[in-house]
Structure formats: structure tokens, C-alpha cells
Amino acid sequence: MNRELILAIESSCDETSVAVVEDGTKILSNIVASQINSHKRFGGVVPEVASRHHVEQITLCIDEALTEAKVTVAELSAVAVTYGPGLVGSLLIGISAAKAFAWANNLPLIPVNHMAGHIYAARFVKPFEFPLIALLVSGGHTELVYMQEDGSYEIIGETRDDAAGEAYDKVGRVLGLSYPSGKEIDELAHQGEDNYHFPRAMIHEANYDFSFSGLKSAFINLVHNAEQRGEELDKNDLAASFQASVVEVLVTKTLRACKEFPVKQLVVAGGVAANQGLREGLTTALAEEMPEVELIIPPLRLCGDNAAMIGAAAHVERQKGIVAELTLNANPSLVL
Ligand code: KG4
Ligand code: ZN
Numbered sequence: 001m002n003r004e005l006i007l008a009i010e011s012s013c014d015e016t017s018v019a020v021v022e023d024g025t026k027i028l029s030n031i032v033a034s035q036i037n038s039h040k041r042f043g044g045v046v047p048e049v050a051s052r053h054h055v056e057q058i059t060l061c062i063d064e065a066l067t068e069a070k071v072t073v074a075e076l077s078a079v080a081v082t083y084g085p086g087l088v089g090s091l092l093i094g095i096s097a098a099k100a101f102a103w104a105n106n107l108p109l110i111p112v113n114h115m116a117g118h119i120y121a122a123r124f125v126k127p128f129e130f131p132l133i134a135l136l137v138s139g140g141h142t143e144l145v146y147m148q149e150d151g152s153y154e155i156i157g158e159t160r161d162d163a164a165g166e167a168y169d170k171v172g173r174v175l176g177l178s179y180p181s182g183k184e185i186d187e188l189a190h191q192g193e194d195n196y197h198f199p200r201a202m203i204h205e206a207n208y209d210f211s212f213s214g215l216k217s218a219f220i221n222l223v224h225n226a227e228q229r230g231e232e233l234d235k236n237d238l239a240a241s242f243q244a245s246v247v248e249v250l251v252t253k254t255l256r257a258c259k260e261f262p263v264k265q266l267v268v269a270g271g272v273a274a275n276q277g278l279r280e281g282l283t284t285a286l287a288e289e290m291p292e293v294e295l296i297i298p299p300l301r302l303c304g305d306n307a308a309m310i311g312a313a314a315h316v317e318r319q320k321g322i323v324a325e326l327t328l329n330a331n332p333s334l335v336l
Contacts (some may be wrong), residue, residue: 004077004318007065007101008311009058012086012096012114013139014045016057019266019307020069022075025313027068027124030301033057044169051089058097061098061110065307073105080110080314082117083324084334085140091330094333095221098133099326110314111324114305115141115336116153118269121298129206129264133234136253137278138270139165139180144208144249144257145336156257157208164246165272167212171219175235186275192236199243200252208257215245243277251281258286258293265294276313303312304328 003022019030035053039045066073081098084091102109118295119134129267131154134145142159162170165182172181198218201211219242226233256267268282279297302309 002077002108004315004319005061005071005075006078006080006110006311006313006314007114008080008256008307009057009062009094009098010082010114010117010305010307010310011086011090011306012052012082013061013090013154014039014050016054016061016094016306017305018061018065019309019311019316020071021308021311022299025123026309026310027308028071029065030306031061031064031068032306033061036180043173043179045087047087047089050087051093052073054090054093058093062097062101076105076107078108078318079105080310080317081328082114082310083111083328084114084331086114086330086332087107087318088332090331091332095212095330099328103326109324109326110317110322110327111328112310112313112317113336114310114335115143116151116307116313116316119145119147119267119305120312121302122296122301123312124308125296125298126294127282128267131261131263132265132267133254133257134267134269135250135252135262135273136270136284137164137272139163141270142212142335144254146257146261151320154308155336156261157210157253159210159212161211162208162214162216163268164212164250165215167246168272170216174223175238178261180271182272182275184234185239185243186277188236188239189277190240192238192240194236194244195234195237196241198241200245200249203249203252205314208215208253210249210253212246212263215242243275247270247275247277247281250278251285252275254282255285255289258290263293265296266297268297269303271304272301273297
């Protein structure tokens with residue numbers, strides 16, 4: 001049987017990425033052009049700047065992905081592209097490139113939800129066994145997703161306000177760290193102690209929802225009050241205390257979901273899945289309380305935005321026979 005080769009394109013936020021993925025499970029190339037240095041000085045992603053960078057990078061990334069994969073256009077089976085959620089201008093660059101490439105080379109176009117892509121990053125680690133629960137934690141999303149089969153998503157809980165990654169980035173700004181600050185806070189946290197005891201919002205509520213804006217406010221208020229009094233706070237302890245709150249809530253609610261649904265695996269996905277505290281917390285909690293549930297966390301390079309994960313999710317869509325028309329449009333608030 002011929003191998004399936006998908007050229008996947010991801011441009012929903014601030015990484016232009018193109019990958020070639022074989023049979024949904026093997027990465028032949030995964031080019032990621034990050035624009036983060038252009039956005040750092042603004043303290044966040046500037047949509048217009050992001051779109052311009054995508055325009056500059058997209059064709060270079062496509063060429064590089066094919067070259068690195070040693071795959072010719074004639075060998076490709078399909079083109080896949082993220083069509084939401086994300087920044088509309090950024091999404092449109094990837095979609096336009098994918099449409100042009102598909103049309104010019106007479107290839108089917110497969111539309112992919114960015115969040116499904118994050119989940120399927122874990123598919124490069126191990127085959128999925130259903131039912132499973134995915135904890136999706138990124139800069140824009142914090143969700144618990146129940147999956148009974150490939151490509152089926154039921155959101156059983158989500159954040160009522162800020163996403164976990166967003167809280168990391170906002171708190172980082174108050175600490176004077178550069179954007180995005182999740183990784184740096186994670187590193188500082190490992191050198192400090194949970195001495196400030198921030199609240200654990202909604203931890204005892206019998207649902208699977210989250211809230212991080214109260215924690216963010218508590219953190220900001222503590223720092224501002226200390227500044228006004230001329231008091232010095234320990235940066236490492238602040239990071240450790242913030243992270244302890246985020247991790248405890250995420251671990252507690254995720255474990256509760258794993259106990260109440262008949263799950264075989266727990267998948268952790270999205271940029272915040274790179275967090276060492278969260279990885280350690282979930283590993284320990286599962287080993288102690290539910291060793292029968294298998295934990296799958298993608299390697300760090302597949303936690304952040306990349307096109308290989310879009311290729312893996314596209315493989316599932318293709319098996320379901322899902323193909324987009326060339327009228328495909330961006331959907332900035334697409335849900336799973
Ligand atoms: O999935 P992603 O790359 O982009 C979105 O789709 O949002 O996630 C980016 C988010 C940022 O908020 C960043 O601060 C956070 O992931 N992040 C982390 C870590 N690495 C990245 N948060 C906590 N700990 C980390 N080690
Ligand atoms: Zn993402």
C-alpha cells in the first residue's frame with residue numbers, strides 16, 4: 001500500500017510551520033519559524049505583525065519542509081491546514097497558501113482544528129486507546145476533553161475566564177519577564193517555595209471547570225501592595241506559589257475526570273503541557289491514584305504550535321472522508 005504523505009500547514013498565531021507527516025504517525029519534517037522576537041517588545045502577539053511574518057515565511061517553510069522530508073510534490077496525498085481557532089489574519093495566510101498549493105497540484109485540502117492538532121501531537125508518542133481524556137492547556141484554551149473515538153471531542157470542562165497560559169503570561173509581565181513567560185516562570189518556580197499560598201479556585205467544585213483570573217489578580221495585588229510598601233518579595237517563591245496553585249487545580253480536576261469517566265489514557269496537550277511542574281504533578285498523581293491510566297505527554301518540541309500535529313489530526317479527518325472546498329474560510333473562534 002502507498003504511504004500517505006500529508007503536507008500540513010499551521011499559522012494560527014505566531015509560528016509559521018509546515019510539516020510532512022507519513023500515515024499520521026511519522027514526522028518526516030516539521031519546520032517551525034517563530035516570530036517571537038518581533039512580538040517580545042510589545043509584550044504579546046501583535047496580529048498585523050504576525051500576518052506580515054507569515055506572508056514572508058510561508059513559501060520558504062513549504063519548500064524547506066519538502067526538501068527536509070525528501071518528498072516530491074507528486075508523492076503527496078493531501079494538504080492540511082489549520083482553519084481555526086486563532087488570529088484571523090494569521091489563519092488566512094496559511095489557508096491561502098494551502099488552497100493555492102492544493103489547487104495547483106490537484107490535491108485534496110483537509111481542514112484541521114488547531115486544538116485537535118494539539119491533542120494529536122500525543123499520537124506521535126503512542127497509539128491512542130479510547131476512551132481517553134485530554135487536558136488541553138495553551139495560551140488561549142484550558143479544557144478537559146473526553147474522546148470516545150478518533151476525531152470525537154466532548155468538552156466536559158473549561159476555563160470560565162483566563163486560559164492557564166494566558167495567566168502565566170500576565171503574571172510574567174508583572175514580574176518583568178519577557179513574553180511569553182510560561183517557561184521562565186516554570187524555571188524560577190523550581191528554585192522557590194510555595195510560601196505565598198495563592199487561592200486554588202474552584203478546586204472543590206463538583207465540575208470540571210477552571211478559573212485563573214482570581215489567581216492572577218491575587219498575584220498582581222500582592223506584588224503591587226509590596227511595591228507600595230517598599231517591601232521586597234522573593235521572585236522564585238512568587239513563581240513557585242503561582243505554579244503550585246495552577247498545577248494543583250489542573251491535576252485535581254483532571255484526576256477527578258479520569259476517575260469519573262472510564263478512561264484508558266490521559267493526554268496532555270498545548271503549550272502549557274511543556275510545564276515541568278504540571279508534567280511532574282500529573283505523573284505522580286496518576287502513579288499514586290490511578291496507575292491503570294496511561295499518561296501521554298508529547299515531547300517539548302511538539303507541545304507548542306507546530307504543523308506536524310496538524311498532519312496527525314489531518315490523517316484522522318482524511319480517514320473520515322473530510323475534505324474542504326476551495327471556499328474554506330478562517331474561523332477564529334472554531335470550537336472542537
Ligand atoms: O499552544 P501554544 O504554543 O500556543 C497557543 O495555541 O496558545 O501555547 C503558548 C502558551 C503561552 O501562554 C506560554 O507562556 C505557555 O504556553 N507555556 C508555558 C510553558 N511553555 C510555554 N506555560 C507554563 N510552563 C511552560 N513551561
Ligand atoms: Zn496552540
